[in-house]
Ligand SMILES: Nc1ncnc2c1ncn2[C@@H]1O[C@H](COP(=O)(O)OP(=O)(O)OP(=O)(O)O)[C@@H](O)[C@H]1O
């Protein structure tokens with residue numbers, strides 16, 4: 257069953273220097289309980305896509321096109337108070353930096369209870385019980401005691417567990433995790449990812465995992481979407497993307513992963529930088545960094561083509577002999 | 579909490595020592611106290627004798643030590659003009675000034691919090707722009723001008739409020755008189771307190787606005803939106819509580835500074851407080867009274883700062899009053 261269906265999403269920022277389109281023509285679906293990953297380098301439009309789903313794009317940005325359908329409702333048509341009932345209730349979000357996500361002057365208990373009480377008509381005591389349950393679910397020791405603590409009393413990894421527990425409080429259908437491990441130590445990263453994966457599995461929660469690390473998503477998600485300069489340039493089943501990437505950019509990303517580099521050799525960087533939104537090139541978005549660039553790439557923008565399990569926006573996709 | 583208070587007390591004593599040295603050492607610059615005491619007709623010989631008796635010919639440190647010893651026992655000298663202990667004179671005037679400061683603080687909090695919050699939340703609304711414009715105006719107009727305007731309009735033209743004096747007072751326990759509890763007292767208090775507030779209020783509006791705007795951009799506020807909380811909870815609990823921290827720090831100092839502004843306000847409105855008294859004491863070169871005033875004001879400063887620190891610690895969980 258399709259849980260989230262995004263079609264031709266477009267987000268625009270009207271800035272003083274002229275308006276920029278941060279994401280263009282973004283379409284993808286998430287099934288019930290499905291885990292998908294969105295990868296791309298900084299500025300590719302991953303966070304903007306995520307915040308667009310909750311209609312929380314920072315001003316002056318706005319959704320300038322497309323439709324977002326969640327569990328049968330068109331989110332783009334909802335008024336603010338109905339949308340508020342979906343946020344943090346049926347769709348939860350996990351942010352990048354757990355040091356900044358929790359309010360420093362409110363206790364963990366307050367920040368958890370308010371989240372439940374905003375969406376459920378239950379007593380404070382009942383809310384507290386749910387909070388303790390979820391803290392246990394994310395394997396935080398002495399959960400009861402944590403409620404009285406403040407964010408600064410917890411380590412980064414603990415805080416991200418608290419944030420995940422908050423995301424789980426209302427038994428959401430979808431969790432959007434925007435780089436949930438980027439700010440953490442490598443060892444803790446793996447723990448948190450595994451926890452997130454297990455919890456989504458256990459409670460049949462859909463997950464959109466945003467990261468700039470292809471290595472990270474490939475371990476957790478069933479589908480991968482590769483974004484570049486505000487557009488999806490390749491998407492498909494994780495297996496396909498990781499073993500048979502069709503876009504030269506995706507292949508570059510895979511080659512650049514430390515685990516795909518022979519020890520002692522230099523990392524395989526992709527030359528050049530991603531174009532900024534102000535100077536999106538004609539034709540293929542990637543052509544000025546591509547080794548295989550031909551004339552047509554500079555003139556005609558390739559469309560995403562293929563099947564659900566693997567599609568790519570490239571005039572000369574990499575082909576693999578079966 | 580105890581360790582905090584002990585440390586704070588140490589600091590307070592140090593600050594008070596510095597203030598006492600400063601205020602004591604300026605008294606020589608203020609003119610010859612003997613002229614005030616005995617008038618012109620007394621011969622130079624008798625004057626010198628009197629100086630000796632009063633200890634005015636002793637070295638500075640000896641005089642200061644004597645002053646300090648007395649001060650610790652609550653004796654700040656005797657007012658030349660009132661012929662009464664300077665501290666008693668000041669304590670008589672203190673309630674009136676406290677009334678004024680309390681009322682002004684009330685206005686400041688009542689208006690600056692909603693205005694600052696609104697201006698931060700809706701920076702482009704015409705009301706916010708009006709607030710910001712008025713606050714610039716408020717900062718640039720001197721207190722005495724505001725005071726004179728208020729008197730002209732509300733006392734002289736409209737006749738709604740009295741132009742000067744303190745009105746009826748109610749005596750509380752310990753003989754403390756307050757204007758806050760009688761209607762007549764309140765109507766006398768209105769114009770002076772508004773004009774006193776007019777200096778600090780705009781500053782508060784601006785601090786609250788700019789701090790709150792910063793807080794509204796933080797990740798934890800974005801996260802609060804993503805949790806689906808109501809906007810009122812986000813503004814008043816998540817954003818405002820964090821806005822308060824810097825506001826308390828800056829605001830506490832400003833409330834102390836307000837005591838200095840009472841000199842102007844009280845003089846214009848002939849409010850019988852210690853500011854008015856201080857100006858008169860300067861005119862009369864009533865040195866002991868001047869020195870005593872400076873010391874009492876210093877003490878008020880120290881107390882305000884301590885209270886501000888304690889409140890800050892209560893709002894900010896990262897400050898443990900015990901651990902400091
Ligand atoms: N508040 C904003 N005002 C103006 N432009 C913005 C704003 N937020 C995002 N953008 C534009 O949208 C683009 C995509 O931003 P986004 O935050 O989605 O990137 P990202 O893929 O999440 O990158 P990162 O890995 O750094 O988080 C940015 O390059 C920026 O130009």
Ligand SMILES: [Mg+2]
Nearest residue numbers: 302303304434
């Ligand atoms: Mg981002």
